[in-house]
Amino acid sequence: MDLLRFITCGSVDDGKSTLIGRLLYDSDAVSLDVLAALEEQNRTSAAGTVDLALLTDGLRAEREQGITIDVAHKYFTTPRRKFIITDTPGHVQYTRNMVTGASNADLAIVLVDARQGVVEQTRRHTIVAALLGIRRFVLAVNKIDLVGYSEQVFRDIVADYAAVAAQLGLRQVVSIPLSALNGDNVVKPSANLPWYQGPNLLEHLETVTVATEATTDAARFQVQYVIRPQTAELPDYRGYAGRIQSGVYRPGDRVLVLPAGIETTLAAIEIDQQAVPAAVAPQGVVLRLADDVDVSRGDTIVPLAQAPVPTRELEATLCWMAEQPLRPGRKLLVQHHTAKTRAVVQAIVARTNIQTLEQQPAAEARLNDIVRVRLKTARPLAADTYQQNRTTGAFILLDEQTGATLAAGLIEQTAPAEPEVEL
Template sequence: MDLLRFITCGSVDDGKSTLIGRLLYDSDSVSLDVLATLEKRRHASGDVDLALLTDGLKAEREQGITIDVAHKYFTTPRRKFIITDAPGHVQYTRNMVTGASNADLAIVLVDARQGVIEQTRRHTLIASLLGIQHFVLAVNKMDLVGHEEVIFNQIVADYQEIAEQLKLPHVVAIPLSALNGDNVVRRSRQLVWYQGPSLLEHLESVPVPADANPNEPRFQVQYVIRPQTEELPDYRGYAGRIQSGTYHEGDRVRIWPSGLETVIDAIEVSQREVATATAPQAVVLRLRDDVDVSRGDTIVPTTAHPAVTREVEATLCWMHERPLKAGRKLLVQHHSAVVKASVTAIVHKTNVATFDQVGTDTAQLNDIVRVQLKTALPLVVDDYRHNRATGAFILVDEQTGETLAAGLVTETDPELFATPIPAEPAFSI
């Protein structure tokens, strides 16, 4: 059974937590003890407060909003799901970036009374930058606008402009009411003019993305295993997770950034030797030669083509109250690799209202900017569009260890890759 990871995003009070609660409740994915708790905490109308299934923090319950990123898990006969509920407030955009980084699909919630607003554009932009291919425009609270088809069609038309600007590859629009359950798990009799699938039907049928770049294997060393015991005096293994592609016993590989070559002598999965392993398996590689390999190094077949560079152009979502200025020194953490770096230039900022690129010399909290970075040591990276696992990194403050920004590599040699990028959006209702 395959797995779909999706995120719900939208503005405050659009009904994200209620929608997730309805999905869990109507798909019979809520345990009996939780159901008993919900029965004790009903709305004044007598309805169960489904938002309580995701809004767990005390501050969230008091304010009636989502602050932190919440994860929920459920399974239907057709598929497993991991849901990420992202906060809607502008000041928590950084939380939304974190939540969307591993998602395969984004549900963009819109209040039918409000239509498309700036947060709709902001969250769609971030989701598209993070490589999400499938979008659901969920027009919620249709019961509060009389289930009017004309209102839904206008919102769809407004969002289609965004889809065309950002070249979103796959967008499906669904009218629904999370509070009443219309078109969430089952199709609604209140929206007879809508002939498409319910939200859950669509989630169960949408294709799950395969390995982003199966022809470009990547493996970064997280830990060097050297027990040096009497039983294993000469054992040396390199543990980590295969980030993309497949590795085979006997593959000739190159160690980056040193460039040394050797051969994979054995592959271990759960302390058992296997002939092959593929992403995203956690493995231990044993190499034939006694070469110098450290935490953060990347092991790839000699036929692979990663970018090994000290100069990177990247898109950042700035996550710190202190503004970013060109010349600032910081750390780049690329999975296990941590190197010193400096921001040599801020190329431009993206206006979330218009998607225009405007000049700037600083990046404020939640700004999305393109920057140029120079690192003290080479990084082994890929263009994020072609490999999400190896094209992402974070910026860290040297002194405090605080996370400053989430970054996506945007400049490597495009001729080395063959993954197509859709040119036109596919929009359906």
């Protein structure tokens, strides 16, 4: 069976945690001990109902406040597919957590309260998900029972969201009316929605096409660790450990070590100390080269025919996650997977207006702003644009002094590298 990773996102109180709880509960994916605890709560609850949100909201603060704060991951399997679910917070102040949750997802379920319609956080989460490369969306119009299962309300919300999707260029949006609390149209069709002829939510999740970009993109591998045992049995052994980020590697490939630009041949690939004829993303491997060349942590080994041009100038979209505003001239660290280098913000090109989705001039970036910036790095990076490669087109910005994460970045444009400089 293949695997689908998806997130739930949207505004606060739209029912994300309850929806995940309903998916798990109705698909018999809840363990017996947890199920017993829920049934006990049902017997003692004044409302007489099971709080399905407790299946994902595990922190005490979440239970006390009835909100999601942290990112929660849940796993379940049906006869047709395996799933990893990421429940992300709806509050604006926890947008940074939503970015983390969306970074590895194949699909986003955007929940909308049928009584509220499309709101600002609906737009913000859709923009962030789209920026992070998610191309498959489900518009889940939740709490449809609270508007009398109205087809007109559903159609109006679908039309409003279609305008957002059109501005972002989203072509794969499936709209589903449902009630997470009552279970309408989540795992089984609902007799309360006779006007809806589409799939229920689980049916769609089981049949939607799963992305295969990780193995079809250009091959990329960053060195995490240089292995040199220097033992009597292996006096000349030198291997480069790391995870294949995308593509396929085979012994005999002519490769380039970047950013130095050293050409050599891939002599062997090892997994668990055994030689293998090929390896694909996202396997962890040890690569061995035919020549004794200078390779360090953070260097990239790529096929000669698919090599990116190392760059020191990036134009990127950022989701700014720090309380302190970002202004031109600020120095910080760029963490591009295992590669790390100092950088300076040359300019803030524009900020995205969450209401209109327009790009507007901006002098600074504040908490949760989505901005386009120009960066210059001290050392060249072997990076792709995010459109070319979702993995190697992403990076994070760190504070030089504290190491705190300041922003998630997506590379939009690059320029050929100049010599290294001190920033």
